[in-house]
Amino acid sequence: MARKTMPPNQGKDLDPRKATILEAVVAEHIDTAQPVGSSSVLQNTDIDVSPATVRTEMVSLEREGYLAQPHTSAGRIPTDKGYRYFVDHLETGVLGPAQQMQVREFFSKVRGEVEDVLEQTSSLLSQLTAYTSVVVGSAHTQATVLSAQLVSLDPRHLLLVTVFSDGTVSKHTVVPSVPVSFETCTEASRQMHALLIDTTLQQPVQVPVSNNAVATVVREAVAVLHAKRPTMEGESMYIGGASHVADSYDQVETVRQVLSILEQELLVVSLVQDIIDKGLSVAIGAENGQVPLATSALVVAPVTIDGEKVGAVGLLGPTRMKYKEALAAAESVSREITRHFEGTNT
Amino acid sequence: MARKTMPPNQGKDLDPRKATILEAVVAEHIDTAQPVGSSSVLQNTDIDVSPATVRTEMVSLEREGYLAQPHTSAGRIPTDKGYRYFVDHLETGVLGPAQQMQVREFFSKVRGEVEDVLEQTSSLLSQLTAYTSVVVGSAHTQATVLSAQLVSLDPRHLLLVTVFSDGTVSKHTVVPSVPVSFETCTEASRQMHALLIDTTLQQPVQVPVSNNAVATVVREAVAVLHAKRPTMEGESMYIGGASHVADSYDQVETVRQVLSILEQELLVVSLVQDIIDKGLSVAIGAENGQVPLATSALVVAPVTIDGEKVGAVGLLGPTRMKYKEALAAAESVSREITRHFEGTNT
DNA sequence: CTTTGGCACTCAATTCTACCGAGTGCTAAC
DNA sequence: GTTAGCACTCGGTAGAATTGAGTGCCAAAG
Numbered sequence: 001m002a003r004k005t006m007p008p009n010q011g012k013d014l015d016p017r018k019a020t021i022l023e024a025v026v027a028e029h030i031d032t033a034q035p036v037g038s039s040s041v042l043q044n045t046d047i048d049v050s051p052a053t054v055r056t057e058m059v060s061l062e063r064e065g066y067l068a069q070p071h072t073s074a075g076r077i078p079t080d081k082g083y084r085y086f087v088d089h090l091e092t093g094v095l096g097p098a099q100q101m102q103v104r105e106f107f108s109k110v111r112g113e114v115e116d117v118l119e120q121t122s123s124l125l126s127q128l129t130a131y132t133s134v135v136v137g138s139a140h141t142q143a144t145v146l147s148a149q150l151v152s153l154d155p156r157h158l159l160l161v162t163v164f165s166d167g168t169v170s171k172h173t174v175v176p177s178v179p180v181s182f183e184t185c186t187e188a189s190r191q192m193h194a195l196l197i198d199t200t201l202q203q204p205v206q207v208p209v210s211n212n213a214v215a216t217v218v219r220e221a222v223a224v225l226h227a228k229r230p231t232m233e234g235e236s237m238y239i240g241g242a243s244h245v246a247d248s249y250d251q252v253e254t255v256r257q258v259l260s261i262l263e264q265e266l267l268v269v270s271l272v273q274d275i276i277d278k279g280l281s282v283a284i285g286a287e288n289g290q291v292p293l294a295t296s297a298l299v300v301a302p303v304t305i306d307g308e309k310v311g312a313v314g315l316l317g318p319t320r321m322k323y324k325e326a327l328a329a330a331e332s333v334s335r336e337i338t339r340h341f342e343g344t345n346t
Numbered sequence: 347m348a349r350k351t352m353p354p355n356q357g358k359d360l361d362p363r364k365a366t367i368l369e370a371v372v373a374e375h376i377d378t379a380q381p382v383g384s385s386s387v388l389q390n391t392d393i394d395v396s397p398a399t400v401r402t403e404m405v406s407l408e409r410e411g412y413l414a415q416p417h418t419s420a421g422r423i424p425t426d427k428g429y430r431y432f433v434d435h436l437e438t439g440v441l442g443p444a445q446q447m448q449v450r451e452f453f454s455k456v457r458g459e460v461e462d463v464l465e466q467t468s469s470l471l472s473q474l475t476a477y478t479s480v481v482v483g484s485a486h487t488q489a490t491v492l493s494a495q496l497v498s499l500d501p502r503h504l505l506l507v508t509v510f511s512d513g514t515v516s517k518h519t520v521v522p523s524v525p526v527s528f529e530t531c532t533e534a535s536r537q538m539h540a541l542l543i544d545t546t547l548q549q550p551v552q553v554p555v556s557n558n559a560v561a562t563v564v565r566e567a568v569a570v571l572h573a574k575r576p577t578m579e580g581e582s583m584y585i586g587g588a589s590h591v592a593d594s595y596d597q598v599e600t601v602r603q604v605l606s607i608l609e610q611e612l613l614v615v616s617l618v619q620d621i622i623d624k625g626l627s628v629a630i631g632a633e634n635g636q637v638p639l640a641t642s643a644l645v646v647a648p649v650t651i652d653g654e655k656v657g658a659v660g661l662l663g664p665t666r667m668k669y670k671e672a673l674a675a676a677e678s679v680s681r682e683i684t685r686h687f688e689g690t691n692t
Numbered sequence: 693c694t695t696t697g698g699c700a701c702t703c704a705a706t707t708c709t710a711c712c713g714a715g716t717g718c719t720a721a722c
Numbered sequence: 723g724t725t726a727g728c729a730c731t732c733g734g735t736a737g738a739a740t741t742g743a744g745t746g747c748c749a750a751a752g
Binding site: 112113146147149151152153157159161163165167169171172173240241242243244245246247250252253255256257259260262263 | 458459492493495497498499503505507509511513515517518519586587588589590591592593596598599601602603605606608609
């Protein structure tokens with residue numbers, strides 16, 4: 001069934017006219033959510049042929065898997081592959097001036113802890129785009145301990161507070177096997193600090209073997225810290241504009257399923273990481289690997305500081321989302337957020 | 347137009363037969379989401395009269411504002427007032443055995459920091475009821491400082507870590523006006539600790555007026571802490587099962603609006619607090635004071651430890667939600683959560 | 693005064709039909 | 723390869739007819 005005169009269709013480029021038609025179909029369908037017919041393609045392109053010719057091309061594009069027909073007598077709708085081509089051949093866009101202002105304004109004013117900044121950034125992103133945003137902050141595997149202290153809440157409950165070199169702070173309740181006096185706690189705190197400082201959580205520490213009260217407490221506290229390590233390495237995630245899910249899909253059931261996905265922090269984080277690991281910036285429909293996201297697309301941009309991945313920002317919308325705007329927003333915010341943190345650290 | 351022989355309708359009790367009818371209408375409408383007619387009321391009650399009589403009563407109930415008619419030839423639907431009566435006269439239900447198990451199981455296994463427990467509790471609640479849950483943890487206005495320390499990230503960035511008597515930990519970045527050496531930081535940390543220990547954030551502290559490097563840092567750190575006080579007094583909030591919003595309403599627009607409300611942490615917290623302050627356990631429709639929640643109801647149960655309010659759990663659903671089950675779940679969880687924390691503290 | 697059977701009436705929802713029109717696929721001619 | 727022409731498909735809409743659940747009212751009975 002392969003055409004004769006065509007070069008073998010292994011390269012990902014279509015011949016120019018087909019490409020134009022495909023892009024027109026995708027663009028219009030993103031705009032109108034309706035199937036696109038041959039004549040409206042002509043109105044929105046500069047190609048000068050008859051509708052019949054366009055139809056022939058569309059049949060061909062359908063055979064190649066870029067387009068689909070909801071029913072016989074309707075126009076064409078892009079498939080995931082069609083969107084993929086569209087996205088891959090998108091000339092990079094730039095944020096509108098008003099939005100650019102908003103981003104700059106935001107980052108010039110925002111202050112405070114990393115966690116708060118990330119959360120607010122996620123709000124910003126969703127406001128910019130009217131899509132649901134995901135901001136992922138990476139784990140601090142390499143961070144060393146700057147300070148560790150044990151605080152006595154009461155004789156049976158101690159609080160282990162650890163400060164890391166990346167500015168994160170963790171707290172854990174320690175329930176000692178025997179009640180601990182205030183003085184013992186203070187001394188244990190001192191020893192813990194000495195023991196842990198400048199180590200990472202990966203490094204084993206020399207716990208004292210002695211059996212006195214202080215050493216016991218120290219042992220127990222270190223045990224708690226290491227037991228919680230897996231949890232602490234988990235990335236943090238912030239979601240903004242979840243309500244936009246409701247206007248991205250017209251079937252309530254889809255809305256439910258997408259919201260349900262968003263509730264699973266681990267899943268979303270790994271989804272975003274996967275895309276970045278593959279070196280992509282957009283995952284379309286089935287590419288997400290989640291059935292409920294079959295009609296969704298996820299646009300991501302990594303956040304790197306000094307060449308190291310420290311997180312990512314993402315936007316979740318329907319497959320017919322405005323990719324250009326979304327990409328521009330994600331990239332712009334990712335750029336500014338990098339600048340923000342690099343600025344803070346210097 | 348008032349009936350003659352009726353006692354003045356100022357008491358909130360209806361005559362028994364009307365009450366039965368009203369309750370039947372509400373119960374069935376909650377079940378079916380459909381308007382309820384006179385004949386189906388008869389099927390679900392033990393009252394033995396003709397449909398005509400029921401109709402007469404329903405006209406009366408409509409005049410009094412308990413019921414409404416979507417259109418002339420349809421059955422009745424409860425108004426907010428109708429639901430209110432229904433809820434006020436609900437005999438308190440009890441959780442199903444399977445759910446009771448689930449709650450006990452959960453609280454017997456759950457461990458860790460307060461924040462984590464609250465977050466997981468909110469998941470539990472939404473699983474139990476298939477409604478969206480809200481868990482609010484109160485602010486720690488009365489908590490005293492157990493420990494305050496300054497940690498040097500680098501000469502230009504210090505981290506102020508404060509531990510409070512209620513087990514919460516706060517961190518704030520301090521950007522000193524001049525670079526601070528490691529030694530200065532250590533000394534400042536010692537002074538801060540001495541200065542703040544056993545105070546609450548409400549109490550003013552005697553900041554040193556001296557102009558040496560250490561005193562300056564201490565002053566700046568204390569300033570940061572007090573500047574952030576309003577933020578820290580804000581309650582923490584956890585939302586679970588947001589996806590259930592999507593199956594609680596059939597209009598997508600309503601879903602959007604409700605989700606949008608849930609994104610506003612402050613609003614939701616004050617909503618929940620208001621209800622509790624009024625001594626209620628349910629707020630129905632307009633009672634919420636938020637237009638988008640006109641068709642929603644919020645069931646709450648306070649969490650008190652030693653008679654002091656420390657938080658609340660809530661469930662958000664449509665006005666036609668299953669109040670009995672929701673109330674039972676909220677109260678059961680609130681009871682268990684109290685027991686859990688009291689158990690931990692003793 | 694309350695209850696009830698009877699009855700006309702209302703109105704959303706459903707079904708059916710006809711029809712329109714956007715859009716297609718095919719083919720024969722250019 | 724392109725195009726004009728044409729038959730065809732099929733979802734969407736509009737109108738008419740029908741259905742039926744449920745009402746309001748009234749006059750008679752308890």
